[in-house]
Amino acid sequence: MAEFLCDIMHLKMTTPTWFGWYHILWLLLTVGATVLLCLLYKRGKIKNVKGVVFVTAVIVIALEIYKQIQYSFSYDGALEFDYQWYAFPFQFCSIPMYVGYLVSLTRGKVQSAFLSFLATFAVFAGACVMVYPGDVYTSSVWINFQSMFCHASMLVIGVFLYYTGTVKAEHKTILGGMAVFSVAVLTAVVLNELAVVVGIVPDETFNMFFVSRHCDPSLPVYSSVQAVVPYPWCLLIYIAGFSLASYIMLLIAMLVKRITKKKKVA
DSSP: OHHHHHHHHTOBOOOOOTTSHHHHHHHHHHHHHHHHHHHHHHTTOOOOHHHHHHHHHHHHHHHHHHHHHHHHEEESSSEEEOOOGGGOSOSGGGHHHHHHHHHTTOOHHHHHHHHHHHHTHHHHHHHHHHHOOGGGOOSBHHHHHHHHHHHHHHHHHHHHHHHHTSSOOSTTHHHHHHHHHHHHHHHHHHHHHHHHHTTOTTTSOOOGGGOOTTSOOOSTTHHHHHHHSOHHHHHHHHHHHHHHHHHHHHHHHHHHHHHHHHHHHO
């Protein structure tokens, strides 16, 4: 039974390519899911927007748990366990599932900040991977599904939050997102340092948010900064850079809002 389950979990496929059939399929599914959610809301079929955010987060968390199990277990005559610390679920693209879950447990300014994060930083993260998956694709059927669902949901939820007015397309929205992102980055720094203290590093790769000072720089663009700029300043540049990119997502939403308003007036 263990061998059969491992075989199912490790189903293989030809590694998808950029703008190959698999990539295009998920782009279409992302657009379709976004339109469907917005239409259901417009027709009064969806009453609880934050409930949609919560359910999406729970699904993504379940898929992440599956991913951790697949990465950790293998079968070679006997069931073997070897946790892959490089895949520990606290990267930039992992944060939206936690934030989406916490939306239902918080109120007031904290909840507003979480929602702002989902409509700015999460949208940027999702857009990057959906437009250019890069090395996200593997030969694993289920890991590819998990990756695409996770990143597609970031875009779908972000647009949905703007469409429903749950998050306002206005300049100050970025502030709440920045607060959440900054806390996430600092948490990643603490985890990276703890990994050294407990001995995970250097035997294993543990580089949350790719900002660890104990690992070789590997994040595009930021790695060049990390090689020449003192570490504390690197973190500030990291936060500022991602905040700017996410702010651009907000500006796009503001532009769309302005265009649609003009069309309604006309």
